[in-house]
Amino acid sequence: MDISVPLMNSLTLGSLYTLMALGLTMSFSVTKIANFAHAELVTLGGYVTALLVNWMGFGLAESLVAAFFASALLALAMDELVFKPLTRRGSRTLYLLVASIGIGLIVRYILYIYADLNGIITIQTKADIQIVSQVGRAAITTMHLWIFPVTIISVILLHVMFHYTKVGKALRAMADNEDLARVSGIRIYRLRRIMWVIAGGITGVAGGLWSAYSVLTPEAGWQALLRIFAASILGGLVSFWGTIAGGIIIGLAENLGISIANEFFYVNTAYRPLVSFIIIVVVFLFKPTGLAGIDVIGWIKRKMGKGE
Amino acid sequence: MQLDFLLNYIPFISSFLILFSIYLIMSLSLNLEYGYAGVPNFGHVFFMSIGAYVAGVLTARALDFFSGSTAGYCSGQAANIRGDFAIAHPEISMSLFVVSLILGAIIGGLFGYLGAYPALRLKEDFLAITLIFIGEIGRIIARNEEWLVCGLTGLTGVANPFKWIENVHLRSVIYTALVLVFAALIYIYTERLVQSPYGRLLKSIRDDEIAAMALGKEVPKVRGVVLIIGSSLAAIAGVLRTFYLQSVVADDFLPLVTFIVLSMVILGGMANNKGVVLGTLIMMVLDMFISPSFFAMMGVIVEFDITYLKYVLIGVIIILVLMFKPEGIVPEGPVRTPAVELSMQVEEEVEKAVQELIEFKKQKEGQSEG
Helix, strand or coil: CCCHHHHHHHHHHHHHHHHHHHHHHHHHHHHCCCCCCHHHHHHHHHHHHHHHHHHHCCCHHHHHHHHHHHHHHHHHHHHHHHHHHHHHCCCCHHHHHHHHHHHHHHHHHHHHHHHHHHCCCCECCCCCCCEEEEECCEEEEHHHHHHHHHHHHHHHHHHHHHHHCHHHHHHHHHHHCHHHHHHCCCCHHHHHHHHHHHHHHHHHHHHHHHHHHCCECCCHHHHHHHHHHHHHHHCCCCCHHHHHHHHHHHHHHHHHHHHHHHHHHCCCHHHHHHHHHHHHHHHHHHCCCHHHHCCHHHHHHHHHHHHC | CHHHHHHHHHHHHHHHHHHHHHHHHHHHHHHHHHHHCCCCCCCHHHHHHHHHHHHHHHHHHHHHHHHCCCCCCCCHHHHHHHHHHHHHCHHHHHHHHHHHHHHHHHHHHHHHHHHHHHHCCCCHHHHHHHHHHHHHHHHHHHHHCHHHHCCCCCEECCCCCCCCCCCHHHHHHHHHHHHHHHHHHHHHHHHHHHHCHHHHHHHHHHHCHHHHHHCCCCHHHHHHHHHHHHHHHHHHHHHHHHHHHCEECHHHCCHHHHHHHHHHHHHHCCCCHHHHHHHHHHHHHHHHHCCHHHHHHHCCCCCCCHHHHHHHHHHHHHHHHHHHCCCCCCCCCCCCCHHHHHHHHHHHHHHHHHHHHHHHHHHHHHHHHC
16 A cells, blocks of 8 residues: 555645644634634635636735735634624623634625635636655645645744744733733733734635645535644644644544555545544543643653653 | 415425424424523534434335335335335325334434533533534435435435325325424423423523532433433424425535524524524524525526525524624523412512502592692
8 A cells, every 4th residue: 555645645634734723723722712713714715815816817925925814804803893792791602602603604605605606616726736756656746835834834933923922922821811911911902803813814824725735615614624623622722732733633644544444444535524523522522631731741751750 | 266376375385384393393402402401502403314314214214125126225216116105005104204203203312312421521612512513424424325315315205104195285284284283292392391390400500500510400410311302302303304305315414504593592582482483483484585486586686596695694693693682582581480470479469559558648648738
């Protein structure tokens, strides 16, 4: 069995899921909303990129920047119009989840109407894809040279922001305890807006990259949402590095894992989403803190201590 | 003459009433779980699909078995044979309907018990996430398995129990009446349940789980029971739907259906069955007007699929209600126990007496001044 193709797919999709899930992790840790409208940020980014490249003749880079701003704007609008008023009134988090389902429906089906009017129910960014090199049977294309660097750069930028800037530290404080952050003089609503812009923007970029990698429909984000949630939950929903590990693990399990299961146990590859689902259920039931709750260094220290 | 005119409308009215009843059963059971007990079962459509699959598989397999049909389970020919056999043997097709209802409710309840496993352990929004995705996984499995409901093409030839009645209008009137009776019975059942002490127990758990536990209530058990009841009611809705459409397609059971039902519950008013009936009615009327056939009738040509507009509207309704009227059209009323009613009566009478006393005093003062 040649694993180069599924392995390549795993890494590509894993990076995309990571990029999509980072936004969800950010917004969940700061606002405690399980945002189902996150799916629409992905779709919007994808559509904006595809339309700009295909119709307007922009380059991929400019289109991705546009996708960043489009999704950031949508995320900001969601919060300002719906989530913030509801939170201020002291709504339970479940109400916010229901509201996010409502937002998701509105955005998704407006997009559907727009796509139907223009005959673009399925769309793919016509990026100039060339094969750069070959690993086994898998080709490394220019698309991969976009996806991997963008993911790595975003992760590094976010890490720097969260650990070395005032905004990032304040955001972490806010995620930890909003009331305490507020009495410490942090302007939580301004910070919240910054957070939504970044979270929405990254997700939009991920959608844009995804649109160049595969065909999108207005429902694409919703279909990816299971994986996004699974990656985020596997990472513990509030952990940055946990999400990255989660995204890659989901990517590997859904492609390489299913390929192996198909080869040896004749599992239908259509059962791909089952992997993410099982991960969600197992993590929720047995280890709600996810990967972030696993203390590797402590474990090694304990082992060493026992060894002595 | 007048009657012929009415007859033309029978298919239209009966389909509206049947869909209304099915959605009503769904929204009443979701209201029981989410509105009263506070268990956010957003995978409600999954339990409906269980009922639909049970009815479809049981009826189709049984009809194949009794008729000795050799055509493939999923072929169109098999569907025709089933239909003809059901027309020739009314007793078999009717008893299959009854058996489907009973088995569907039982198996739906069993799956509800499975759903109760996470429900006892998870925080409410995590539970909602898990249940939404349980529904999706159920659908993905069903659409990929040929032996269940024929995968993507769907199972056809699930004969309606009254297929043997020759008059088409009479047949649809009888089935409509039957479905309406079911909806009414379930309304009475849920209403009785929530007005009983058990209903107050559900509300107490929803409002303050720890307080209910401190009073010695078995919170996990009650939640499990509610999920079992709600799921078997949803399964009954699924069975009725299958026999109405005479087919089952796995891709009909999208999470969207749960969200539509949720919008009915939220719009009408959570933890209020009367409100939920109103909410369901409003949404069904909307559904009727925002449909391709109605737009075509009015001569309005729209370049896109009208159903998209309907879903946008459902999203708008969910958000507007949550933001401006979170209690819904009909807010949750006080619990009507005999004691409360008695005390309300006493209060009223006392108030009346006080009013009389004040008037009497005024009169007296007026007299003395005069």
